[in-house]
Amino acid sequence: MGPTKMSISRLCYRSALTFTEMTLSLEEELERIVATARANNARTGLRGALIMNGTTFFQVLEGPADALEATFSRIEADRRHHDLTVIDRRTDVVTLLPNAPLFFCDTLDAHDGVLASLAMPIMQAPELVSHDDLISVSVFASARLSRSHEVSRRLSA
Structure with a gap:
């Protein structure tokens, strides 16, 4: 009998920014949100993975069910965003975002044509977004960022 695989919970959602509830500039709010998360x-x-495009957030969260539910409850209560819609909620045995407490990408600042082409359909029709769409963009964006950090480390060494 092989090792028992632990299950993880995964949640994908989207929401829109509520600028009137922000006390800092958008950049400062984002820095605080990402650092705290x-x-x-x-x-x-x-x-x-937290993907931002304009005023829309898409997030994929995964991990222990109790931690995920407690975090999502805090997110739902956060008045800095509205129109929160759960796209997908599931249990899995494979993590898709290993070693990534939170990857953040603003697709408008990414300057990456491939990422933009993956993200564009999601941003144009957010009501049609699926789990697989978000996972594809999240994994691609985090892999691209990781690769660019590796290249810059090699260049600076």
Whole structure:
């Protein structure tokens, strides 16, 4: 009998920014949100990808079910965004975002034609977004960022 695989919970959702609820500039709010989420996710064992396009967020979160549900409850209560829609919720045995407490990408700043072409259909018709769409963009974007960090490390060494 082989080793038992642990199950993980995965949640994909989208939401829209509520600028009137922000107390800082957009850039400062995003820095605070991402830093807080990374710290919380590292502490609770969650992993995720947050993709932003204009005023729309798409997020994939995965990890232990209790940590995921507690985090999502906080997200739902956060007044800095509205129109929160769950795209997919499932249990899996494979993590898609290993070692990524929170990957963040603003597709408008990415300057990456392939990422833009993957993200464009999601941004144009968010009501049609599926789990697979978000996973594809999240995994591609995080892999691309990881690869660019490796190249810059080699160039600076």
